[in-house]
């Protein structure tokens with residue numbers, strides 16, 4: 001798990017806000033998406049630069065040059081606004097498993113979200129933030145006995161089930177639980193399929209509801225998950241239709257279900273709006289607002305994926321000279337290619353390559369003395385035969401630990417240079433291991449490109465501090481001037497008085 005090693009204020013302080021234009025960005029950001037984007041990029045870039053410039057590769061201590069994240073809480077906030085605009089009826093219960101970063105959880109809690117937890121540790125983390133147990137759903141259809149006893153002791157009532165054994169377990173350990181019947185979906189279009197493992201097929205739901213009634217359990221809703229990283233909006237339509245069928249089945253057993261949980265699967269890219277459009281229309285058709293059914297969801301990657309960027313240091317390089325291509329056409333020597341080894345890999349924050357089928361794109365953060373964040377020079381080149389070819393490898397001894405098979409850059413990379421990767425917030429650090437003795441606990445530098453999120457997190461932003469200091473200085477100067485003027489007046493008054501006395 002990623003742990004912040006410094007507080008927000010401390011880590012943000014170095015994010016420079018000394019240029020007048022920086023302050024201007026915030027003013028414009030409400031009505032200019034491009035400017036807002038630039039502002040966020042500038043904050044992230046400043047944070048990267050500040051950290052990287054502090055590290056002297058020649059003398060630094062082991063670990064000083066470790067991989068680190070920069071996380072923009074403003075991006076999480078914008079995703080919340082985007083959600084509200086597209087799915088106003090659906091209340092998110094953030095899937096903690098995706099990224100249990102404490103600052104993310106705090107911001108999401110402040111914004112009124114609930115939480116989807118899958119284990120005792122996740123539930124404990126959320127409860128320890130002071131979140132009410134009614135804002136948690138234990139959305140794991142196959143639960144550990146001792147965890148069920150734990151949630152019973154804490155009053156976390158909402159939980160999912162999808163089979164008869166689980167119903168009997170709950171009847172024994174926590175008969176007061178509020179149960180959601182998780183149904184099977186067609187998740188064939190998703191990155192990570194879940195229906196192989198979870199979900200009751202529609203031909204089993206009737207029997208499950210009958211058993212729940214027999215065991216005198218409280219079934220309150222239906223849940224589904226169309227698979228993590230879903231790409232077919234129609235999967236939502238079909239799932240809502242199936243949920244509607246189960247609502248009706250439940251009614252025949254005397255259960256008037258009050259909540260539909262549409263799960264996760266939403267991506268943060270441009271697929272979100274069409275996906276939300278199909279889901280929203282399906283909800284309005286099958287669960288129109290006048291029925292009074294609560295709609296909740298369990299989005300994970302949607303909130304965090306784009307909020308986190310990762311910087312990695314090049315720790316080693318291997319030059320590959322191809323003896324057969326020692327000289328190119330017309331006797332010109334063929335350029336070498338390189339294998340570069342960075343201090344993070346598939347066993348670390350790039351676990352998303354294995355478990356989440358991701359393909360993180362390397363960009364150059366710093367080569368030599370030059371800082372390239374968010375510039376053309378940072379990007380690999382798509383032109384065949386141009387630039388220098390690299391493959392990028394993790395630090396462990398395992399041959400599968402490769403991040404990028406082939407990428408071409410115009411820059412020549414060497415040991416000590418830095419790469420960065422965007423969209424690294426989902427299913428990255430949470431599934432990192434400590435294989436080969438490398439840490440799974442990397443620093444997170446938080447920035448915040450949205451004033452609303454800063455206010456919710458109670459952050460004193462450098463610009464706020466500057467404004468306060470400037471106000472204090474102005475007041476002090478005014479007071480000094482007033483004192484001097486009054487002093488003069490007094491002196492003048494005293495002088496006049498003395499003159500008057502003398503003339504008497």
Ligand SMILES: Cc1ncc(COP(=O)(O)O)c(C=O)c1O
Nearest residue numbers: 095228229264265298299300301
């Ligand atoms: C039950 C459940 N809910 C929510 C999620 C979050 O999914 P996503 O990150 O795709 O939104 C998952 C992911 O595996 C899950 O298993």
